Amino acid sequence: MANSNVTETSSATLPSRRPASKMRDAAARMLATAGIQINGPNPWDIQVHDERVYARTFSQGTLGFGEAYMDGWWDCEQLDEFVARMMTTKAHYRLPRNLNTILLYLLARWTNRQSKRRAWMAADVHYDLGNDLFAATFDSRLTGSCGYWARAATLDEAQDAKLDLICRKIGLRPGQHVLDIGCGWGAFMGFAAERTGARCSGVTVSKEQVAYIGKRYKGMPIAAELKDYRDITGTYDHVVSMGMFEHVGYKNYRTYFQTAHRALKDDGLFLLHTIGGNTTTNVIDPWMDKYIFPNGVLPSIQQVGAAIEGLFTVEDWHNFGADYDKTLMAWFRKFDGNWPSLTGKYDERFYRMWKYYLLACAGGFRARHIQLWQIVLAKKGVPGGYASVR
Numbered sequence: 001m002a003n004s005n006v007t008e009t010s011s012a013t014l015p016s017r018r019p020a021s022k023m024r025d026a027a028a029r030m031l032a033t034a035g036i037q038i039n040g041p042n043p044w045d046i047q048v049h050d051e052r053v054y055a056r057t058f059s060q061g062t063l064g065f066g067e068a069y070m071d072g073w074w075d076c077e078q079l080d081e082f083v084a085r086m087m088t089t090k091a092h093y094r095l096p097r098n099l100n101t102i103l104l105y106l107l108a109r110w111t112n113r114q115s116k117r118r119a120w121m122a123a124d125v126h127y128d129l130g131n132d133l134f135a136a137t138f139d140s141r142l143t144g145s146c147g148y149w150a151r152a153a154t155l156d157e158a159q160d161a162k163l164d165l166i167c168r169k170i171g172l173r174p175g176q177h178v179l180d181i182g183c184g185w186g187a188f189m190g191f192a193a194e195r196t197g198a199r200c201s202g203v204t205v206s207k208e209q210v211a212y213i214g215k216r217y218k219g220m221p222i223a224a225e226l227k228d229y230r231d232i233t234g235t236y237d238h239v240v241s242m243g244m245f246e247h248v249g250y251k252n253y254r255t256y257f258q259t260a261h262r263a264l265k266d267d268g269l270f271l272l273h274t275i276g277g278n279t280t281t282n283v284i285d286p287w288m289d290k291y292i293f294p295n296g297v298l299p300s301i302q303q304v305g306a307a308i309e310g311l312f313t314v315e316d317w318h319n320f321g322a323d324y325d326k327t328l329m330a331w332f333r334k335f336d337g338n339w340p341s342l343t344g345k346y347d348e349r350f351y352r353m354w355k356y357y358l359l360a361c362a363g364g365f366r367a368r369h370i371q372l373w374q375i376v377l378a379k380k381g382v383p384g385g386y387a388s389v390r
């Protein structure tokens with residue numbers, strides 16, 4: 001889901017060919033393995049408003065199920081827990097193969113869905129939706145990635161703690177020049193310039209993000225360019241990247257790390273902050289691919305390892321994926337509270353889409369189905385060893 005790897009593995013006959021009552025019974029059996037009832041009393045039970053949801057789900061998979069939610073065909077009081085239970089028990093693996101999933105896998109295998117020409121789609125579908133939406137969802141810096149909650153009580157504290165953690169992990173000092181690959185709305189660059197006195201450069205495929213950074217950080221040693229990562233030039237004391245690697249695609253992982261290697265000075269550090277999957281795959285959930293992160297895919301440890309071989313020494317690998325559950329729940333609470341101010345621009349179907357995205361992702365992280373990694377890399381290894389920072 002929001003960056004969740006979903007594999008639909010059953011080879012059974014499509015239940016959409018069965019009578020409606022049998023499809024409902026099949027759905028009830030599948031949900032029961034996760035402790036979920038149809039129209040049950042628990043907050044994680046699904047409440048069905050339109051019986052067509054069963055045929056739509058069995059024929060179209062998770063894409064049809066998510067779209068049915070957007071259309072109001074079903075509800076769930078605690079959607080995040082519904083998803084967590086489904087993923088913990090792998091109940092969704094019982095869905096039959098469907099055309100959406102098969103086509104997505106074939107396209108990923110035979111084409112480069114994250115080519116330079118297609119890289120801009122992520123901005124068109126997601127990052128350029130409107131800064132008002134992201135301000136209504138994210139923290140005050142518009143940090144669009146996982147916060148660090150070890151000693152934080154609020155969303156702003158968790159995001160500042162994450163940005164501080166990154167600065168400390170790379171040993172950022174005054175006057176150094178740091179590159180942010182996929183710089184978002186400039187949260188890291190703003191924090192680094194303010195707190196450490198560093199000079200910051202960033203690249204992004206979002207014109208809205210570039211405009212926002214230019215306005216918010218005017219007069220500061222911060223520069224953002226509208227540029228694909230493959231076109232980066234120059235060398236930097238350190239390189240960081242947060243929440244961008246999920247858009248790179250497995251066919252481009254080696255190119256991405258070669259770019260970072262080329263941009264990094266010999267004695268610098270590269271910190272990669274990315275969502276990761278427990279298993280190797282080439283695509284994300286079809287609903288997520290269509291509505292939130294087109295062409296997205298989560299890397300696996302195996303894929304990252306192969307892509308960095310011969311380029312970098314792994315100095316540190318930190319997993320705090322459970323913190324993304326907290327971050328996403330905080331994002332939803334803020335978005336939900338701010339929804340009245342957004343209704344003039346976004347409709348009810350968009351509200352249900354954004355809610356489904358945030359809460360489904362939270363459930364995925366709660367189930368530990370997906371992870372959040374911070375990986376510290378050095379070209380030649382840190383002399384004497386690297387001291388891990390938490």
